[in-house]
Amino acid sequence: MKKVCIVALLVIGLSSFAQERKERHPKGEIEQMTLEQRNQLHLKKMTLDLDLNAKQQEQVGKLMTEQMAKIEKMKAEHKAKMEEAKALRFEMKNKMLDEQIELKNKMKSILSADQFAKWELRKDRNNKRMGEKRKLHKEHQRD
Known part of the structure; x- marks a missing residue:
């Protein structure tokens, strides 16, 4: 009887872990929106939270557009730097391995x-x- 209870508890416990969990905001969904769409949604949320009037919405919208443009520019620069660093790392690793091969061959001959x-x-x-x-x-x- 004890064994049956233990097995039943294990089955229930394992099945609860095996259930698929959905994320709140899948990353792909957010990335598919354009910059303007994201700004518009963010502005509407701010309007609801802060009770912005039309003039404030316009001003905040312009400010958000400028900030998002700066952020996107910084992201692009960072991505370019990371790609450059990857290429440099590859070159350095490749050169180091070539030198190790050369050293091993020389030591083998000596x-x-x-x-x-x-x-x-x-x-x-x-x-x-x-x-x-x-x-x-x-x-x-x-x-």
């Missing part, structure tokens, strides 16, 4: 097979240790 195996083992240990130090450093920066 060292015996046993020495090369020891060198790789030592290099792997050092890389692991440096990774741990980086991880600790990042955690320390977050705190």
Whole structure:
């Protein structure tokens, strides 16, 4: 009897977690609206909340349009910078890997097979240790 109750509770609990949840404002829906549409909706909400008159609506609408244009410009600039940074990161990573390949080939030609195996083992240990130090450093920066 106990087992049946436990199984029933597990089934009920798991089924409640498995239900699909809908977000309040799906991101795609907001992004599909134009800048003017978003401004218009925001202005209407402000009119309801603040009880704006026609003159205030016009003034606030102009101000919101200017602000949204500035924000969109800043977003575009930021996006361009991020793309540039991605390209730079790729180039640097690619160059570093090329240098590592070159070093490995040179060491392979200089060292015996046993020495090369020891060198790789030592290099792997050092890389692991440096990774741990980086991880600790990042955690320390977050705190």
